[in-house]
Amino acid sequence: MFENVVYVIIYGLIFASLYGIMTVGFSLVCGLGGFFDIALPAYFMVGAFMIVELSPYLGNGTMLIVAPGLGLLCVAHYLLFIRPQRDNPYRVFFATILLALGVESLMAKFFSSGYTFKIAPLLSGNVNIFDVEIRQQLLLGGAVGWIALFGLRYISHNTNIGRAVIGIPQSVRGSQVIGLDVVRIQAIVYGVGGVLLALGAYFYGGYLGVSVHMWAYPLVIMFTITTVGGLGSINGIMIATVLVGWLEVAVVTFIDPRIRAFVILSLAIAILIFRPRGLAGKRIG
Amino acid sequence: MPVLEVRDVGKVFPGVIALGGVTLNIEQGEVRGLIGPNGAGKSTLITTIMGVHRPDSGSIWFRGEDISRMHIWDRVRKGLNATHQTALYVPELSIRRHIELGIMVNGFPATDVMLIAETVGLEGEMDENPDVLSALGAKKLEIAKALSTRPSFIMLDECFAGLSFEEGMEVIEIIRKIAEERQLTVLVVDHNLALVERVAHVTTVIDRGVVIAEGTFEELFSNQDVVDAYMG
Amino acid sequence: MSRDSVRWAATFVALTLAAVLFRADISFVISATFFAIFAMSWSFFTSYSGYLNLGHVIFIGMGGYTSAILNYHLDWPMPVSIVIGSIVGTLLGWLYLNPIHKRVSGLSFEMVSFLSIIALTNLVLSGYARPLTNGDLGLSPLDGIFSTLGFAIGIAALLCLFGYGYSRFLSSNSGKIVDFARESQDIVRTAGADPHRYTGRLLLLSGLLASTGGALYVHYSGAAVVSNTFELAFMIRIVVIAIIGGRFSLYGSIVGAYFVVFAGFLLKPVVSSHIEFLIIYGLGFAIYFLWPKGLISILEVAIRRVVPGRKSVQ
């Protein structure tokens, strides 16, 4: 029992960090624009395949190419598909669902849809914390994720652009008055979000494998963290991701792994119905 | 017994005490004025009486019944209605359909539509869409919509806003007519003191969410608090 | 005879003719009619209430699985299980979605309904539901319905009957109140009614057809699995069909369903199913941007040219 609790706490925190960095783009974009971009989890899957495909050639340098690459892909996606219709959340929602399913169909054309691909880890040993065995690679992922989240939190509170990202949801006009361009800020958020998605894909895909269906569950996670945490709030993401991480690992450990999406979604649905502004943010819709 | 009793009603919005314990009694058949500077809480009082917001404290009684926790639509069915400071209409649907709505919902006879249109003077524009209406026309439509539910008490918020003096006088004629023909009790809310003075029997003044005076205009403007509220 | 009844009778005749004409490929006609049923019932609620319902497949799935469970586990005769399945599915879906639509609107409603079907899919596939639903394998074999001309005409009749009923509802007093509720719930409240009472009726009628269609569909497909009931991809297909056809018209869904199913029919020998989906999604995307009112709006122009003086369809 005790090991199980320790296991839940540690693994929960590790997955929380990965889920946190995967959600940053999705949540901030939503906070800034008031829309959900369902295509982002599909790019997460694309990023994982980029890593699988490029690592035989680039080895340990793969991420140096893939991370900025996915960042650029997300910026291009924003400029091409989202910007022209960013004032209509319904259109964005539809367009990005179709885009995500389209990307999945396209990837399924090139990569067998039934097959799971592997990503080679940087570190291969295990460590033992309170009798819980953890892969070093996963621990590295958790550490990288938390450093990124705290770094982002620091940036968002201490730089102009960061304050603008957090400030816009409260008052779009206020930010324009101080001379910041909303489109540029959104493009930057997409870029940063894309880089973090690639990092998430590297560690998440490295642990669970890479397949064309691997975007659906992260979509569930992104939604839940965004709605639980509240829009456009790094603090909200950090609180919500820990809750979701622990809840997920607890369900997997103590109840049944196959019901985790149901439990997590029930949390998101309950929050949407009973506390639409989330734990630390503004109301959706 | 008063038709409407507002008993010590308080309403707080984040950072603002919109109503700080308002008490108000309105008698059957009265045309009451309600004035006060911008942000005094006049609109909040009306929306709270209608049930758009729940009061944080106090209670609201209509014809001897506590309605503080009723839904808007139940209050409307009890005979309460109001016009709001921003006109509420659907641009794509005709004026006729707007007036029909309340009649249809409540199962009143279809003949009400033309009676109401004639009362407010919209009979010539029934098949137009509301966005062609002038400011005066929009006020008339608001009043017509409120009348369509056969109220016994109506509150008119920003009743003369955006109207010229002559147009305001036309609205006053409508108010007098409905008060008389339909035995309606009316609460008239506006900034324009000259117009409110012409139609109201008694007027209540609120400032910063509390009632500071009540009486005829003559009484009110010999009251230093009222003068201060308007000057300061 | 009212204008609505003439139109829906004409639609029924046209669908029957299409079935007779294409009786060599009757399964495509049936498939198109099923999708017309699902898309029309979806757009009846979504387009007229103003709530974008991405949880419509809850009705289809609840109806389908209830009928399948009764037939598979309890060996109830198929007609009985279909009737019970339709009713139970309608009620379960309505009891879930109706309170939610009262509580949240706009993007929040869209989200909740969207997340609900992902959650339900997960639940149906999970170990807990497995004894009842058979997980990924689904409930199969069920007593089946065969691809016959008679069945094709039968479900076309169901479609047109509901189409007629829906049209009547929309032109009734309730429909007129819904016209206001869609644009502004406050205007209905201040007229003395709870707007959700009327949008709730819309949801119930929408669910009744979807659930009946769902119960029939699992028996026609021979299996109740998530991919023909609760799955997101199935939901999206329905939405795409309604949008392609024109979601502000009940007839639009029929046009969209026939268009998409027959496009798939023509593409099938040429391309793989992934590409077929891609093309259909792309088409939905393009039509949504080019003609927000869908193919029916093009058809309407054509009809008005042929039949001068005729007012717009719907």
Ligand SMILES: Nc1ncnc2c1ncn2[C@@H]1O[C@H](COP(=O)(O)OP(=O)(O)O)[C@@H](O)[C@H]1O
């Ligand atoms: N929905 C609301 N949310 C927050 N504050 C509000 C809201 N409605 C009114 N207020 C505030 O309550 C106070 C009273 O406003 P209101 O009743 O509109 O005054 P009046 O109609 O007398 O001009 C104002 O300070 C206003 O800013």
Ligand SMILES: [Mg+2]
């Ligand atoms: Mg006001």
